[in-house]
Amino acid sequence: MNLSSLLAARHAAGRPVHVALIGAGKFGSMFLSQVPHTPGLDVSVIADLDPERAREACRTVGWDEERIAATTFTADGAKAIAGNVDVVVEATGNPAVGIRHARAAIANGKHIVMVNVEADVLAGPLLAEEARKAGVVYSLAYGDQPALTAEMVDWARATGFHIVAAGKGTKYLPAYHDVTPADVWTHYGLSADEAQSAGMNPQMFNSFLDGTKSAIEMAAIANATGLDVPSGGLLFPPCGVDDLPHIMRPREQGGVLEKPGVVEVVSSLERDGRPVFRDLRWGVYVVLEAPNDYAADCFRQYGLKTDSSGRYAAMYKPYHLIGLELNISILSAALRGEPTGQPHGFRGDVAAVAKRDLRAGEMLDGEGGYTVWGKLMPAQASMHARALPIGLAHNLKLKRNVAHGAVVSWDDVAFDAENETIRARRAMEQKFSGARAEADR
Structure with a gap:
């Protein structure tokens, strides 16, 4: 609660x-x-595949020409990392590139804030451990839902509550799993022309709709908090904020969860498409269990919504502000040496699942594409099934047919075992799952 004062001191000392x-x-x-409204914070270099687009982005968000002229723009991420910086923010969204940049930052003694949750879920436990050994911070990105949820879990545990469930809200219907970029805009109420004029990427937006992004974010939360992953994948139960304590409790208590202590996503739509009352589409939540009768009485006395037993209650944050909140991660790393959430184990994984009957010879097109969506699985179950991670299901050719709805396995695709990203993934699996790497994988 003192980041602003710590930053003010750095600013006053001329050490941004x-x-x-x-x-x-x-x-x-x-x-x-x-950034212009945060004295003491200086973005000295911006790397983007199109540096001129990055300059124009700065103008669009209100940077003046003096600030733009004082900033280095480059297409080379390695050059940006090697510069005189304290913190590297990796926001490419590309898993392979993200892993490479994270390792370069760690090697250069720089803190790394991983906006790239796709890379975090693919190899984050390994990257975080490498950072800890190097004495730098590897952090999830505050403002994004995984870090905000991890913060709520930490708050609940630090205050002595049992965690029943934690996660986020989203817009979900079962049919969304098969949506492709060709028809994604109809679900957002936009035409293709409107989306294109706004610069919206259909594959990226589709990854939010088809369930992939939810699976990735829940895996990140599970790996950061130690919470379990539902054995059959996410349920996406329709649920508003007032019903969280009632619905998000174990089945034996009348809820939908197979057990307490899991991650889960709640839907803002009923299964027939009607909107959920007081939905949590943009927010995050944690469901608590009172550890004793006295705490349960306090829930009631202080107005918390509870289930009928009075022992389950929920805390939630109705909105998240994405990059507008990212300063919290940057300053926490630079000024406190602390992450805003980081993976400590491999509990959740995201497997590629066929959106339709796929044929041998087809090329997979990854997250939000035409061929596969990402399903959350317990890490051990994913390893046992030899499931292909969604973060690697891009530009790989199928060796055999895969039925609609089936998990794509490593045996289904041709791949280069010496690929840098695949090797990083293998190293993470070996270290954190206890699984023996097989010679043909």
Whole structure:
């Protein structure tokens, strides 16, 4: 609760926190909009595949020409990392690139804030351990739902509550799993022309709709908090904020959960498409169990919504502000040496699942694409099934047919075992799952 005063002291001493931003898309732009209003925070270098687009993004969010002229723009992420910066923000969204940048930041003694949750779920436990050994911070990105949820879990545990469930809200119907970029905009109430004129990427937006992003974010939360993953994947139960304590409790208590202590996503739509009353589409939540009768009485006395037993209650945050809140992670790393959430184990994984009958010879097109969506699985179950991680299901050719709805396995695709990203994934699996790497994997 003292980040602003710590930053003010650095500003007064003429020692600003220097940041390198890699990826000037929507998340990066939202962060950049706050920089001119945060004395003591300096984005000295911005790396983007299109540096001129990054300059224009700065103008769009309100940077003046003097600030733009004082900033280095480059297409080379490695150059940005090697500069005189304290914190690297990785916001590319590309898992392979994100892993490479994280390792480069760690090697250069820089803190790394991983906006790139796709990379975090693919190999984050390994990257976080490498950072800890190097004496730098590897952090989830505050403002994004995984870090906000991890914060709520930490708050609940630190105050002595039992965690029943934690997660976020989203717009979900079962049919969304098969949606492709060709028809995604109808579900957002937009035409393709409207979306294109707004610069919206259909594959990226589809990853939010088809369940992939939810699975990735819940895996990140599970790996950061030690919470379990539902054995059959996410349920996406329709649930408003007032019903969280009633619905998000174990089945034997009348709820939908197979057990307490799991991650889960609640839907803002009933299964027939009607909107949920007081939905949590943009927010995060944690459901608590009172550890004793006295605490349960306090729930009632202080107005918490509870289930009928009075022992289950919920806390929630109705909105998240994405990149507008990212300063919290940057300053926490630079000024406190603490992450805003980081993986400590491999509990959740996201497997590629066929959106339709796939044929041998087809090329997988990854997250939010035409061929596969990402399903949350317990890590051990994913390993046992030899499931292909969604973060690697891009530009891989199928060796055999895969039925609609089936998990794509490593045996179904041709791949280069010496690929840098695959090797990082293998190293993470070996270290954190206890699984023996097989020679043909």
